[in-house]
Amino acid sequence: NAGVTQTPKFQVLKTGQSMTLQCAQDMNHNSMYWYRQDPGMGLRLIYYSASEGTTDKGEVPNGYNVSRLNKREFSLRLESAAPSQTSVYFCASSPIGGRVEQYFGPGTRLTVT
Amino acid sequence: GENVEQHPSTLSVQEGDSAVIKCTYSDSASNYFPWYKQELGKRPQLIIDIRSNVGEKKDQRIAVTLNKTAKHFSLHITETQPEDSAVYFCALFRDDKIIFGKGTRLHILP
Numbered sequence: 001n002a003g004v005t006q007t008p009k010f011q012v013l014k015t016g017q018s019m020t021l022q023c024a025q026d027m028n029h030n031s032m033y034w035y036r037q038d039p040g041m042g043l044r045l046i047y048y049s050a051s052e053g054t055t056d057k058g059e060v061p062n063g064y065n066v067s068r069l070n071k072r073e074f075s076l077r078l079e080s081a082a083p084s085q086t087s088v089y090f091c092a093s094s095p096i097g098g099r100v101e102q103y104f105g106p107g108t109r110l111t112v113t
Numbered sequence: 114g115e116n117v118e119q120h121p122s123t124l125s126v127q128e129g130d131s132a133v134i135k136c137t138y139s140d141s142a143s144n145y146f147p148w149y150k151q152e153l154g155k156r157p158q159l160i161i162d163i164r165s166n167v168g169e170k171k172d173q174r175i176a177v178t179l180n181k182t183a184k185h186f187s188l189h190i191t192e193t194q195p196e197d198s199a200v201y202f203c204a205l206f207r208d209d210k211i212i213f214g215k216g217t218r219l220h221i222l223p
Contacts, residue, residue: 031209040122042202042215043157050209058210090156099145099206104156 119214
């Protein structure tokens with residue numbers, strides 16, 4: 001099992017450019033999450049999908065959109081990147097909502113100039 | 114929304130001593146409290162969790178205690194070792210999602 005995979009690992013964007021971060025899990029988990037991690041701010045939830053076919057906003061959704069493409073894949077899109085979106089992005093999955101362990105991907109380091 | 118306050122933000126202990134990290138929360142409906150460890154440049158990983166029907170749980174050198182009345186839970190690491198150096202996050206489950214504290218950076222001094 002690969003667990004949770006994310007692509008790309010690193011990305012540099014110019015302000016105003018768009019991009020999609022990809023996430024996939026092979027553990028047959030129902031729930032998937034996108035977080036951003038900034039120094040001193042911990043892990044902040046951007047969007048989550050409690051089950052296939054549903055998505056909900058988290059703590060910091062502005063400037064992002066998500067798509068739960070199927071049970072395995074959950075993508076995060078930045079339509080018009082801003083320097084404030086420079087961060088490390090983690091995708092995570094768990095079998096039953098947040099009641100059990102969340103498994104994290106390796107992260108994507110995004111820099112917006 | 115629900116907040117999790119975590120203290121301290123940085124903690125330095127001598128190798129072999131104990132480390133304690135404390136978190137407080139406000140919503141009494143929360144019933145699942147995990148702790149994650151993140152080593153430098155790595156992803157967060159679950160190290161221990163506790164549910165609201167239990168007051169304490171131990172796993173070798175790591176223990177977690179929960180006081181639901183006072184709405185706080187703590188991570189205890191005994192006989193600290195260099196590999197314990199990392200950032201530790203407390204968290205709780207609420208409305209289908211996990212809410213994380215801001216993290217504690219633990220330094221183990223030789």
